[in-house]
Amino acid sequence: MTAVAPDPILEGIDLVKRFGGGGLLASPTIVHAVDSVSLSIRRGETFAIVGESGCGKSTLGRLLLRLIEPTAGDIRYEGRSILSLDPKEMRQLRRELQIIFQDPFASLNPxxxxxxxxxxxxxxxxxxxxxxxxxxxxxxxxxxxxxxxxxxxxxxxxxxxxxxxxxxxRALAGEPKLIIGDEPVSALDVSIQAQIINLLEDLKERFGLTLVIIAHDLAVIRHMSDRVAVMYLGEIVEFSTTDELFDNPLHPYTQALLTAIPVPSPVNRSPKPLLQGDVPSPTAPPSGCRFHTRCPHARPICKEQHPSLETAGDGRKVACHFWREIQNAGASALSASPQSAALAKRMALYTSWRERQDQVTNPSRK
Structure with a gap:
């Protein structure tokens, strides 16, 4: 990972996106896809957004590029709001802000x-x-x-x-400064994932890009990102550097994501805590903390009071009433767990392809 400049290149400020609830043909049901999300992406870094399917990651990525319009909030690129730009100005800005879509079979015109x-x-x-x-x-x-x-x-x-x-x-053709990858490797085989991830890292170094990677594969995130935002049901519940997130996850949802990493060896498998209940519907998110319906540490206040995203030191932020009490609930077990070993193997697999990919994309480096 490389050192990055502290100045932000792209910011989302109190972003809200709701679908439905108005118009003659619109659904009367309101989907709370993104709710009061603020984040700042530094120039030159790789920023990751992770979470379960349906948590709002892809919607947030499209909001940041103004591919869809926010219900509320602001988006700032290099210090200026892009929501006030007219179509001509926005088209010119598209050169600098690009996206790699999740499905390579549907995103190319046949x-x-x-x-x-x-x-x-x-x-x-x-x-x-x-x-x-x-x-x-x-x-x-x-x-x-x-x-x-x-x-x-x-x-x-x-x-x-x-x-x-x-x-x-195609994303590189306009000579962009920032690229958002919306789960760019999730539809690919593991060995091909390694090639694409290494390719993105090489291109970042070669062209001085800023990358935003949307993913649910934690091995990918650990391998290439500098900072991570964890999303749950439209909200960000934890901000952290990648190393700190994996060494000491603060939010119980983050701990659950890490312990859910599959273990390939049946010998090393051990019982692991499972989240209770189902993911709530985004059309009727729970009151208070949205994670309280599945959280093993939930108490009455969690149902009644929404936790703010508070600073936890060293630039970390977490939205949990009791994060100080539970911050070590999964950290010590994760450091030596079979899940951690499995993650290390995945990372080693990704790294092993780097030299081969270098030879393909840059023959002069042989």
């Missing part, structure tokens, strides 16, 4: 060739024309480990990992 897909942002922003544009497309293909000869092929002719590389090349 009627466009690879050259057209990657070349569209170059044409749209007037970055190059004619032979120069073709050369830029060829260079982008080489950068992500594909061949310039692939330029006239269609997406269906590629594997999942190759399609995701095309998505990465």
């Amino acid at each position: 009627r466009m060739t690879v050259g057209d897909i990657i070349g569209e942002p170059i044409w749209l922003h007037g970055l190059a024309k004619g032979s120069e544009r073709r050369e830029r497309i060829a260079e982008l293909l080489r950068t992500v480990g594909l061949l310039p000869a692939h330029v006239d092929r269609y997406p269906h002719e590629f594997s999942g990992g190759q399609r995701q590389r095309i998505g990465v090349a």
Whole structure:
């Protein structure tokens, strides 16, 4: 991990997003997708947003890029609000803020060739024309480990990992400063995940990018992120550096996520605490602490009073009434647990692909 500058490049301030509840054709049910989320992403870092499926991670990522409009709150890029920009100004800003979508099979237009897909942002922003544009497309293909000869092929002719590389090349085409990866490897095999993760890390160093990675795979997060925000049911419940989060998780939900890491060896398996109950519906989130219906440490106040996101030292923040009492509930067990060993193996697998990926994307480094 690299040292990062303290100045924020992208900020979300009290972001709220609700779906439904208005209009003739809209559903009368209101979905509380994101609720009063504030975060600050530093220039040059890799920032991770983690949580279970349906917790609002992807919605938050799209809000930060203004791909969807927030119900309330503000989004600031390099100190200025982007919500006040008109469509023309927003289109110009799209060059600097890009996204890699989760599904490489659905995010590429099947009627466009690879050259057209990657070349569209170059044409749209007037970055190059004619032979120069073709050369830029060829260079982008080489950068992500594909061949310039692939330029006239269609997406269906590629594997999942190759399609995701095309998505990465498309995101790079506009010369962005920040890229959000919305679960960019979740649909891929483990070995292919390693290649894409290493590719993203290499591109970050090469182009000076800021990365925001949305994921539920904790091995991916531990491997590449500098700081982590943990989301539950539309809210952020813990902020921390990656090392501190894994060494000493403060929120009971974070502890549960870490202990849920699967163990491949049946010999080393041991009983682990399970969360009680089901995930509440975002259409009717619980009162007080939203996690209290599943929390093993819940008390009456948790149902009655919503916990604020308070500072826990060294830049950490946690939203729990009793985090001081329970902060070591899972830390000591995690440090030597089979789940931790399994995570280490996953990390080693990712790292082992780095040299091979370097040879593919940068033959001169051999």
